[in-house]
Amino acid sequence: MKKTASRQADVAKAAGVSQSTVSMVMNGTADLGRISAGTQRRVMDAARRLQYAPAGQRRAVARATPHLLGVHTFEPIFPTSSRDYYFEFLRGIEEQAAAEGCNLVLFTAAPDESGVRRIFADDTNGLRQAAGSLLLGHHADREDLARLAYEGYPFVYVGHREVPGASISYVGGDYRTATGEIVDDLVALGHRTFAYLGEQSRDEPQEDRWTGFAGALERFALPVPEPVFSAPSGLTTGWLDQALAAGTTAILVESVNLLRVLAAMLNLRGLSVPGDLSVVLLVDDETEVGSLPWATLRVPRNAMGRRAVRLLTSLLTEPNGDYERQILLPCEHTLEGTVGPSPR
Structure with missing residues (x-):
């Protein structure tokens, strides 16, 4: 007897969801519907067990061969453990490629003099063997x-990346809105004077965070501080002393490396977090900094990887279709650990 194909309802029942x-x-x-990472994983596991084939995969079966999708990174990013920043991006890509019935191939290249892995070498597109590609990395070559x-x-x-004179497809996080919501919560806790370490x-992700921060303060008619955009080695306790003298009670920080320096300076000055100062890290990196669980903006990395694959397969199967090609997914945040009411 021919085995009946699993249905969406079967997956829903097995995973205990709608x-x-x-x-x-x-x-x-899923992230557009605020579906938790745990629920998403449960659904994907159930789909694998039941060998459920969604519409995208059924389209792939109808093709002579599955799409071969490329993955190109502009700098070394492949993780050595599940705690690495790019792990969830890549797992999301792999999960959605399987759901879409596509194969994946990794592209890499020798870096140029600036350390960037270029796509075009000797005037040839190094990605041409793949039907389409997913690109990752902090330092893209425009x-x-x-x-x-x-x-x-x-x-x-x-x-999120923009290229002058060209419209490119991307899937990013809505850092502007998320950072603004963090400021909303901090203001509700009584904070009125802020500092910003960038x-x-x-690039666009950094500028989106700063714009969201500054825009939120302007909505509250609060002063927008002069931002400090610096390498970690350029930070000094003099900057911290000036910020504290200005009445700063909350600092937003864009990177773990900057946070490490800030934490060391706070310890040197004998200041406690969040007793004397609230601190929010604008990226959820699992790298440990001290013993505190830092308040963070949570990047939807797995969802970004999966949504990017979905968008790429749409570009391949429906190149003239009516759908969004520049997508920003909502981000969550937590203020637990290093945020408290304003001490002033």
Whole structure:
């Protein structure tokens, strides 16, 4: 007897969720519905056990061969443990590629003099063996992105990136809104004077965070501080002393490396967190800094990877379709650990 194919309802029952939840998880849009990472994992596990084939995978079966999707990184990012920052991006890509019935291939290249792995070498597109590619990395080469767009090669950047003169497809986190919501919560706790520590290298994700921060303060008619965009080695206790003298009660920090320096300076000055000062890290990196569980903005890394695959397969199967090609997913945050009421 021919085995009956598993249905969406079967996956929903096995995972203990609704069919709409299964649909959103399998389509890579679960974070838009605020579906927790644990629930998403439960749905994916149930789908694997039941060998459930969603619509995307059924389309792939109908093709002569599955799409071969490339994964290119502009700098070394592949994780050595599940705690690495890029682990969930890559796991999300792998999960959604399996759901879509696609194969994956990793592309790498020797770095140029600036340390960036270029896509075009000897005037040749190094990704051409794949039907389309997913691109990752902090330091993208804008010329490569512009050329890919000009040549019509299908690709999706995992992260918010803009290229002058070209419209590229991307899936990123809505850091602007999330940072604004963090400021809202801090103001509700009585904080009125803030400081901001940002990375020296400025790309769209960093600028989105700063814009969300400054915009929220302007909404409350609170003073917007002069930001410090610095390498960790450029920070001094003199900056901290000036911030404290100005009445600062909360500091937002863009990176773990900057947080390490700030934590050391606070310890040197004998200041407690959050007793004397509240601190929020604007990225959820599991790297340990001291003994505190730091208040953080949570990046939807797994969902970004999965949604990027979904978008790429849409570009390949429906290149002229009516759907969003520049997507920012909502981010959550927690203020537990290093945020408290304003001490002033």
